[in-house]
Amino acid sequence: MIKVDEKGFYGKFGGAYIPEMLHPNIEELRENYEQIVASPEFQEEFQMLLRDFVGRPTPLYFAKRMSEKYGAKIYFKREDLCHTGAHKVNNTVGQIILAKKLGKKRIIAETGAGQHGVATATVCALMGMDCTIYMGALDIQRQRPNVERMRILGAKVVPATSGSQTLKDATNEAMRQWINNPVDTHYIIGSVVGPHPYPEMVARFQAVISEEIKKQLLEKEGTENPDILIACVGGGSNAAGTFYHYYNVPQVRLVAAEAAGLGVSSGKSAATTALGTPGILHGSKTLLMQTEDGQVVEPHSISAGLDYPGIGPVHAHLFDIGRAEFVAVEDEDAMKAGIELSRMEGIIPAIETAHAVHALNMIEFKKDDIIVINLSGRGDKDLDTYIKWGGY
Amino acid sequence: MNRIHTLFQNKKERVLSIYFTAGFPALEDTLPTMQAIESAGADIIEIGVPYSDPIADGPTIQDSNMIALENGMSLKKLFEQIKDMRQTVSIPVVLMGYLNPIIQYGMESFLKKCQEVGVDGLILPDLPMQQYLDEFKTLFEQYGLSNTFLISPQTSEQRIREIDEHSNGFIYMVSSHSITGAKTGITEAQIAYFKRVQAMNLKNPRLIGFGISDAETFGTASQYSNGAIIGSAFIKKVKDSKDLKADIHAYIKSVIQ
Numbered sequence: 163m164i165k166v167d168e169k170g171f172y173g174k175f176g177g178a179y180i181p182e183m184l185h186p187n188i189e190e191l192r193e194n195y196e197q198i199v200a201s202p203e204f205q206e207e208f209q210m211l212l213r214d215f216v217g218r219p220t221p222l223y224f225a226k227r228m229s230e231k232y233g234a235k236i237y238f239k240r241e242d243l244c245h246t247g248a249h250k251v252n253n254t255v256g257q258i259i260l261a262k263k264l265g266k267k268r269i270i271a272e273t274g275a276g277q278h279g280v281a282t283a284t285v286c287a288l289m290g291m292d293c294t295i296y297m298g299a300l301d302i303q304r305q306r307p308n309v310e311r312m313r314i315l316g317a318k319v320v321p322a323t324s325g326s327q328t329l330k331d332a333t334n335e336a337m338r339q340w341i342n343n344p345v346d347t348h349y350i351i352g353s354v355v356g357p358h359p360y361p362e363m364v365a366r367f368q369a370v371i372s373e374e375i376k377k378q379l380l381e382k383e384g385t386e387n388p389d390i391l392i393a394c395v396g397g398g399s400n401a402a403g404t405f406y407h408y409y410n411v412p413q414v415r416l417v418a419a420e421a422a423g424l425g426v427s428s429g430k431s432a433a434t435t436a437l438g439t440p441g442i443l444h445g446s447k448t449l450l451m452q453t454e455d456g457q458v459v460e461p462h463s464i465s466a467g468l469d470y471p472g473i474g475p476v477h478a479h480l481f482d483i484g485r486a487e488f489v490a491v492e493d494e495d496a497m498k499a500g501i502e503l504s505r506m507e508g509i510i511p512a513i514e515t516a517h518a519v520h521a522l523n524m525i526e527f528k529k530d531d532i533i534v535i536n537l538s539g540r541g542d543k544d545l546d547t548y549i550k551w552g553g554y
Numbered sequence: 555m556n557r558i559h560t561l562f563q564n565k566k567e568r569v570l571s572i573y574f575t576a577g578f579p580a581l582e583d584t585l586p587t588m589q590a591i592e593s594a595g596a597d598i599i600e601i602g603v604p605y606s607d608p609i610a611d612g613p614t615i616q617d618s619n620m621i622a623l624e625n626g627m628s629l630k631k632l633f634e635q636i637k638d639m640r641q642t643v644s645i646p647v648v649l650m651g652y653l654n655p656i657i658q659y660g661m662e663s664f665l666k667k668c669q670e671v672g673v674d675g676l677i678l679p680d681l682p683m684q685q686y687l688d689e690f691k692t693l694f695e696q697y698g699l700s701n702t703f704l705i706s707p708q709t710s711e712q713r714i715r716e717i718d719e720h721s722n723g724f725i726y727m728v729s730s731h732s733i734t735g736a737k738t739g740i741t742e743a744q745i746a747y748f749k750r751v752q753a754m755n756l757k758n759p760r761l762i763g764f765g766i767s768d769a770e771t772f773g774t775a776s777q778y779s780n781g782a783i784i785g786s787a788f789i790k791k792v793k794d795s796k797d798l799k800a801d802i803h804a805y806i807k808s809v810i811q
Contacts, residue, residue: 169684177682177685178682179653179680179681179682179685180680180682181609181610181679181680181704182679182682182683182703182704182705182706182709182717182728183610183704183706183708183728183731183732185682185708185709185713186708186709186710187708324616324620325606325607325620330607334607334608334609337609338609338610338611338612338733341609341610341731341732341733342731342732342733343731344706344708344731345708345731439658441654441657441658442652442653442654442657442680443607443654444607444609445680452654452658454658455628455629455630455655455658455659456605456629456654456655456656456657456658456659457605457606457623457628457655458606458607458654
């Protein structure tokens with residue numbers, strides 16, 4: 163049974179390894195979130211916003227041409243059609259309502275590709291809350307359109323200039339700023355990472371993805387259960403949402419696509435389960451890429467959203483017990499998969515998502531297996547990267 | 555009884571603890587820095603073990619951590635550098651570090667090594683109290699190491715009491731809602747917090763850290779506690795030092811006057 167325990171552990175992974183200065187914030191959240199989220203007022207507002215603001219349910223789309231090519235029934239869960247262009251907004255809608263109920267006035271968040279930053283800036287605008295986004299200086303350069311979107315929405319974007327200047331460093335910076343402003347500020351973590359209760363809380367807000375897949379697949383195929391689910395994994399929020407209601411349905415194979423960067427053994431990779439060992443990062447025990455001395459290794463991926471040296475503790479657990487299959491997709495293959503999806507189905511995916519699409523070439527399946535790929539985000543924000551890559 | 559207990563038995567006020575980053579500014583500066591801190595008249599040495607992702611630290615200490623790592627600093631290297639420190643350093647020595655490098659080294663091997671070289675206590679900011687109690691307390695005791703927890707203005711009275719019960723060296727009072735080096739000076743609100751904790755009559759001595767940088771802030775902090783900890787301000791002084799010993803002496807003397 164895959165389930166978080168009272169102390170926030172999934173098997174060996176999870177917990178809340180935080181400086182004492184954050185203890186009151188985390189306790190406040192832990193003590194209140196389940197009750198708030200379960201309340202009818204919360205649910206009413208959350209469901210209304212998911213429907214009328216985000217545009218849910220998102221379609222489950224049968225990809226005819228790709229199904230013919232690969233010899234399976236391939237469906238795409240169209241999270242790319244969510245308002246703001248990716249699944250990230252499911253979580254920010256949930257957390258902003260929660261922050262309001264906790265009486266917070268100010269929101270901070272980290273972002274990698276900028277999708278979570280945009281989703282956070284969007285809900286802050288919606289609720290009239292002050293918003294500051296921490297983003298690696300390198301990511302600010304490679305995700306320019308998203309930076310400007312956040313600014314248009316009224317958020318302040320602050321560059322994180324330490325380390326590799328990517329998602330890990332933005333997360334460090336957001337945690338530091340939370341320590342500096344513990345009373346009036348809520349930190350909206352964008353992935354299933356961080357100290358308990360964040361990983362489970364974010365997963366629950368994203369679980370709407372698998373809830374809908376179940377219903378939609380039942381209508382289309384007469385079964386709730388696909389043979390295979392595929393999602394990309396950086397921290398792992400879209401994968402957690404895609405897998406959530408299937409964790410304990412063993413006949414459904416779970417496939418997680420990590421970013422191999424220039425190759426798993428190239429020294430320029432973000433394939434955490436392939437290269438990582440147990441350790442502590444951003445408040446939880448998980449698998450992370452590190453040196454023998456326990457220093458965190460700088461990751462690399464062409465996709466800013468997967469450029470993270472750790473992985474959510476639930477995924478470390480799924481890997482540990484063999485419940486999910488992990489494949490490591492190289493930059494070049496992901497880019498080609500992005501082009502293939504564009505040309506065969508008319509959908510330009512985010513480069514993160516393209517990793518999940520390429521996984522079709524790396525796993526075994528039977529003819530006519532039902533495969534659902536979570537199309538976590540659209541490619542508008544990545545046009546610069548596609549153009550620079552140029553292989554189309 | 556380790557050196558920390560002896561110190562606080564003999565000295566109840568104006569205890570000065572100096573934090574510095576191991577292997578900074580140059581790799582082999584660790585031991586000379588410790589010797590200079592002692593001869594200048596400080597009471598406790600806190601050795602910062604550098605880490606790639608120090609989430610409770612501001613830019614000054616982040617920067618020193620990064621430079622130390624680039625210099626080739628590691629926990630293994632640190633233990634080599636300080637293996638004979640007790641021949642020249644007699645005041646209490648505390649290691650401050652994030653959990654991950656220690657876990658990779660192995661907690662028990664780490665504690666054993668600390669005892670072997672003469673380290674007296676530990677400050678592990680991201681080791682939560684419950685985890686310490688569940689997994690490590692008996693090991694700390696077995697190797698005679700005291701453990702210091704942090705408290706902040708946000709920490710509830712009940713939790714301060716629990717922390718006091720499980721501490722056996724001193725309590726590290728974070729002076730404000732902040733990471734290290736973020737704010738300087740001491741405000742009315744902070745003084746109210748210092749007084750509130752002072753009135754709790756805790757069994758452990760208290761040192762105030764974060765925002766202490768000179769004789770004035772050291773003096774104010776010492777009025778409401780047993781002394782204070784200086785970190786970022788010290789790192790700034792040694793960063794571009796051409797004469798480490800002279801600069802450390804001049805700075806520490808200016809603080810304790």
